[in-house]
Amino acid sequence: DMKIDDAITLMQETAQELRKDPMMRHYIWSPLEMQGVQGFEEGCPILRMRFRTAPEMQWDVSRAFNLLLKQRMEAQEIDLGVPRLSVSMEARSESRMEDTSGTDLSMERGEESRSSSNEEPHKKPAPPKPAPRPTQAEIRQDERERHGTSAQAKPQAQGKPQSEAYARPHGENGDE
Numbered sequence: 290d291m292k293i294d295d296a297i298t299l300m301q302e303t304a305q306e307l308r309k310d311p312m313m314r315h316y317i318w319s320p321l322e323m324q325g326v327q328g329f330e331e332g333c334p335i336l337r338m339r340f341r342t343a344p345e346m347q348w349d350v351s352r353a354f355n356l357l358l359k360q361r362m363e364a365q366e367i368d369l370g371v372p373r374l375s376v377s378m379e380a381r382s383e384s385r386m387e388d389t390s391g392t393d394l395s396m397e398r399g400e401e402s403r404s405s406s407n408e409e410p411h412k413k414p415a416p417p418k419p420a421p422r423p424t425q426a427e428i429r430q431d432e433r434e435r436h437g438t439s440a441q442a443k444p445q446a447q448g449k450p451q452s453e454a455y456a457r458p459h460g461e462n463g464d465e
Contacts, residue, residue, distance in 0.1 A: 306357060308320070
């Protein structure tokens with residue numbers, strides 16, 4: 290674990306070193322600006338900082354900064370944050386602690402202990418029931434839809450207009 294002030298100092302020192310680099314110094318236009326704590330992920334603060342860079346060079350500067358920061362962390366033997374996992378196991382009651390049957394993790398031993406104690410084996414869950422079969426009415430409806438004889442009329446193409454109200458050539462009604 291590293292204190293947040295130490296992390297900020299390390300990042301600022303890394304930024305100063307990067308600004309002295311002959312390849313990168315022309316692309317970095319401002320010192321590293323601490324913008325604050327962006328949020329927390331898995332209990333670790335996410336620091337937000339930024340450089341002002343030459344146009345389209347932000348990605349190169351970012352990669353160079355991250356590489357230099359990682360190298361400095363390795364030199365100081367600082368590990369990057371690793372996601373934390375907390376596991377807690379508790380007994381439910383004293384009677385559970387005294388009862389040792391069923392606590393054997395080996396499958397073979399579990400079967401032996403079950404057969405020697407003449408207990409009923411655990412029942413397997415019932416297989417899922419098959420889907421219901423379609424009714425005769427549903428079968429007839431499907432056949433009608435397949436053969437095109439359903440009760441609903443299918444949409445028809447319009448074809449030619451019945452009247453010539455929309456098909457007159459320009460100028461017939463005095464629209465000259």
